[in-house]
Amino acid sequence: xxxxxxxxxxxxxxxxxxxxxxxxxxxxxxxxxxxxxxxxxxxxxxxxxxxxxxxxxxxxxxxxxxxxxxxxxxxxxxxxxxxxxxxxxxxxxxxxxxxxxxxxxxxxxxxxxxxxxxxxxxxxxxxxxxxxxxxxxxxxxxxxxxxxxxxxxxxxxxxxxxxxxxxxxxxxxxxxxxxxxxxxxxxxxxxxxxxxxxxxxxxxxxxxxxxxxxxxxxxxxxxxxxxxxxxxxxxx
Numbered sequence: 001x002x003x004x005x006x007x008x009x010x011x012x013x014x015x016x017x018x019x020x021x022x023x024x025x026x027x028x029x030x031x032x033x034x035x036x037x038x039x040x041x042x043x044x045x046x047x048x049x050x051x052x053x054x055x056x057x058x059x060x061x062x063x064x065x066x067x068x069x070x071x072x073x074x075x076x077x078x079x080x081x082x083x084x085x086x087x088x089x090x091x092x093x094x095x096x097x098x099x100x101x102x103x104x105x106x107x108x109x110x111x112x113x114x115x116x117x118x119x120x121x122x123x124x125x126x127x128x129x130x131x132x133x134x135x136x137x138x139x140x141x142x143x144x145x146x147x148x149x150x151x152x153x154x155x156x157x158x159x160x161x162x163x164x165x166x167x168x169x170x171x172x173x174x175x176x177x178x179x180x181x182x183x184x185x186x187x188x189x190x191x192x193x194x195x196x197x198x199x200x201x202x203x204x205x206x207x208x209x210x211x212x213x214x215x216x217x218x219x220x221x222x223x224x225x226x227x228x229x230x231x232x233x234x235x236x
Contacts, residue, residue: 017055020234022048025227026083050102053161054082055235057106060159062116068123069115075236078105079228081190084202085183087220092210096181103168103184106161110151130191137173149173182209195225 022033022043033039039048063071085104089097115122125143129136137147149172156166168180172188186205190198203217
């Protein structure tokens with residue numbers, strides 16, 4: 001915990017956001033977490049490191065993007081992916097639940113970066129995908145010859161994020177990849193705007209591959225949006 005303490009001691013705002021995050025509905029601790037040592041005890045060092053990294057990455061991502069890219073909706077989508085991926089992983093791949101949470105949150109981290117660079121040309125691509133016409137990575141490949149997953153992995157490498165997160169982000173759209181846990185793939189095309197349609201597709205995919213009954217998935221999905229909204233509020 002010494003390394004985490006050193007990082008957090010340099011930035012009071014980061015510390016505040018991290019502590020609010022670990023006390024959010026997303027983590028739902030049985031008792032309030034009151035300090036760094038308590039957080040390490042309750043969550044474990046590696047999980048707390050992931051929270052610090054996730055909050056820090058959000059702070060570092062550009063906010064000066066075309067107004068048509070709604071960053072509030074963007075971060076709600078990111079939080080919803082993180083919650084659902086983590087909660088599903090707790091059922092199908094518990095050792096990698098933390099990885100699923102971090103990767104789910106950061107899957108689209110390159111989108112605002114691309115939008116800040118390419119402006120409305122890219123926002124139109126993003127909007128087309130959000131409206132459900134075609135997956136974002138397919139439109140990007142057709143128009144630019146690359147996609148946000150590739151660039152996201154490069155950003156992870158540039159920022160020295162853990163290799164497993166970069167690998168999971170790079171393979172988020174590949175159905176049979178061994179580079180990421182399955183939940184990261186299942187949530188990759190999630191959007192709050194098309195959440196009801198997406199939920200049925202999500203459940204079909206999961207029940208086809210895993211021995212999980214629909215009520216268990218309904219339980220995950222039912223509470224996810226409230227947790228996600230709480231998470232966004234606390235780290236903003």
